[in-house]
Amino acid sequence: MSLIDKLNWRYATKRMNGTKVPQEKVDRILEAIRLAPTSFGLQGFKVIVIEDEALREQIFNGACQQPQIKEASHVLVFAANKKVTQEQVNEYIQDIATTRNMPLEALDGFKGMFAGVVAGDEQQNFGWTARQTYIALGVGLAAAAEEEVDATPMEGFSAEALDAILGLAEQNLGSVSVLTLGYRDAANDYLASAPKVRKSKENLFILK
């Protein structure tokens, strides 16, 4: 199947059957997420990868009563940095210098481009870092489809409750979206056989 075929195959799976996704498939999906581009390359977020059943029960009861939380193989939480700090920028610049074998001074201009971001407040910073997580979410969705692993992106949860359960605020993080990975329970999911609804090309694209 081509990527297009696989994107047509996938859908926002509402019921999963509990089957575990093979580790090498999970690893490739996570690697795609890791490789996803972000603004300035900063990757101002973390992805919490949850298999633990007790923790998933807690999330189900306290933050997101969707059955996939318990029926999925893995629950991924995309959590963005609330504040972009100078320390984080410095670490990133050091990473570039090391990876590319460059003197730090050669990156002074690039480093300076973060001044406005670091000067911003939490609301501004989180607005920006949260958007970046959606690029990784999109790449992760494509990678899951490529692996023929079902994946459900979710915004329908209490971020406040999820942050508390995972202790995210203490780590300068706020949850933005959830992606469950697993396999569809086609017999119990009415959406499994429902035709996909998307805008027509004519309605989505404006050609100039």
Next chain:
Amino acid sequence: MSLIDKLNWRYATKRMNGTKVPQEKVDRILEAIRLAPTSFGLQGFKVIVIEDEALREQIFNGACQQPQIKEASHVLVFAANKKVTQEQVNEYIQDIATTRNMPLEALDGFKGMFAGVVAGDEQQNFGWTARQTYIALGVGLAAAAEEEVDATPMEGFSAEALDAILGLAEQNLGSVSVLTLGYRDAANDYLASAPKVRKSKENLFILK
């Protein structure tokens, strides 16, 4: 090459060589963007696909002085709905009913879930629709890599100027990101041979 290999091959191309991307590749990248999931499936955005050279010159001069705007084969502008309207929700619900051959009444519950969104103001609505465009951007980036087409995601432009040039505000749209499609000019792009910098797995993922 696997998708992972292709994601390693791609990079935020700074210089492109003007070569046109074959139409069937552009079509597949756009189809992937069209198939990208969004919250509630609403797809509250449009993608402006620009080939016209005069328009690209105008964008370069007025909104985004990055050479890829002129050197790319196609310039895609992701523009999100400023306001989510009841009319738009009704159209979408009608689309579902038609596509899935369901009575409209069967969708009353789902339709009701949009009440809070429609009641929101422009700032709230645009904050939400803008995020959704990044999922499509991520899927589009993966699809471009799959096609071995270079792609550069950009936030570094004047949204106000770009909106004015494209007449977006009058269409209830605001530009969020730009994705240029084309082919790298490796000889003139210092980034073409630079090792990719990404957080380590240990630094990006928290396993639970």
